[in-house]
Amino acid sequence: MDRKVFKLPFTRVAIQDWQCPTCQKGLLRIKEGTFFSEETSLSKKAHDHEAWDPDWISSVYSCLLECSNNSCKETVSNIGKGFVDWDIEHDEHGYPEQVYGDFFKPLFFHPHLKLISVPENTPDEVKKKLNDSFQLFFSSPSAASNHVRAAIESLLNNLNVNRYRVSNGKRRLINLHQRIDLLPAKYAELKDLLIAVKWLGNAGSHSGKELTADDVMDAYEIMEHILSEIYENKSTKLKALAKKVNKAKGPKS
Ligand SMILES: [Zn+2]
Structure with a gap:
């Protein structure tokens, strides 16, 4: 970007x-x-x-x-x-x-x-939250960042991560940080990235300080990587990799 x-x-x-x-x-x-x-x-x-x-x-x-x-x-x-x-x-x-x-x-x-490329297979609800964010990016970075945080909530819903736990017979909401921790092992590498976006979103909602455009773009860039890892067609990525190797007629570096 x-x-x-x-x-x-x-x-x-x-x-x-x-x-x-x-x-x-x-x-x-x-x-x-x-x-x-x-x-x-x-x-x-x-x-x-x-x-x-x-x-x-x-x-x-x-x-x-x-x-x-x-x-x-x-x-x-x-x-x-x-x-x-x-x-x-x-x-x-x-x-x-x-x-x-x-x-x-x-x-x-x-x-x-x-502002970032969103893979076609991304769930509509996640796309919608990101679009809400892009709409507000220029006028209110804090509000824009808040919507990226909401996009993560939708992403976790789509990955079937529980939203509630039952304790003493009552249904209680699980907070975002704990939900990220509940992700299955195959997404382990993405947890730190999701938590970073969560912190930026938290700052957008709670602190009195207005976030900067750079703060929101940090969240966008991390989000772009997360979505690409989860929803981008893996065969497209492999084809691009093979193309690079073939072009170099050997290792890429
Ligand atoms: Zn055009």
């Missing part, structure tokens, strides 16, 4: 290479004539302040993005916020100079971007 694509702001001349969520082949580009941005009213009022600087400016924007793949051409709506910061431009002699430039950060995409 190229994290910069989801973390860095974009400018009117250089937008990030977001992959089309529908065909997952083309890249999204701003559809001509659809980009609008305006300074917020509070930001406009602040111009009167004696210490005002252009980097005080904040704005909102909206635009339509279009997939570059001609056989898809999906349209994605996008909104977010803008700000002003130093940018580098080249003068007529080719020397770099610092100028103020407009930068934009997305808050929502609809349909949402797909």
Whole structure:
């Protein structure tokens, strides 16, 4: 996963290479004539302040993005916020100079971007929780991380790990950590990974501190590996491995 694509702001001349969520082949580009941005009213009022600087400016924007793949051409709506910061431009002699430039950060995409690849055989309930997470990724990393934790609960349900235990004749919920421990031996290698995602999800729900985009991307990358281990077609993986060995005409390394 190229994290910069989801973390860095974009400018009117250089937008990030977001992959089309529908065909997952083309890249999204701003559809001509659809980009609008305006300074917020509070930001406009602040111009009167004696210490005002252009980097005080904040704005909102909206635009339509279009997939570059001609056989898809999906349209994605996008909104977010803008700000002003130093940018580098080249003068007529080719020397770099610092100028103020407009930068934009997305808050929502609809349909949402797909931040990791999810194997086709993944249970629908797990896919749904991950999609809920991708939807919230740009606007609320903590909420997004919470949904990855929920995806693990669904994953354990799908692997038939008990949700309840009976004690003194009463049915009690088993907590997530204990459920992970109940996984059958063949998933032993995945336990540490699942527990890591659980910790990140816990931080998203309970601590007062907002998680960062990087925290959520940690959870996504671990989740991508877990799902690939459980649901990816093993023969596809072996074929890819054989191809590498054959190409090297010997061991891969
Ligand atoms: Zn597309």
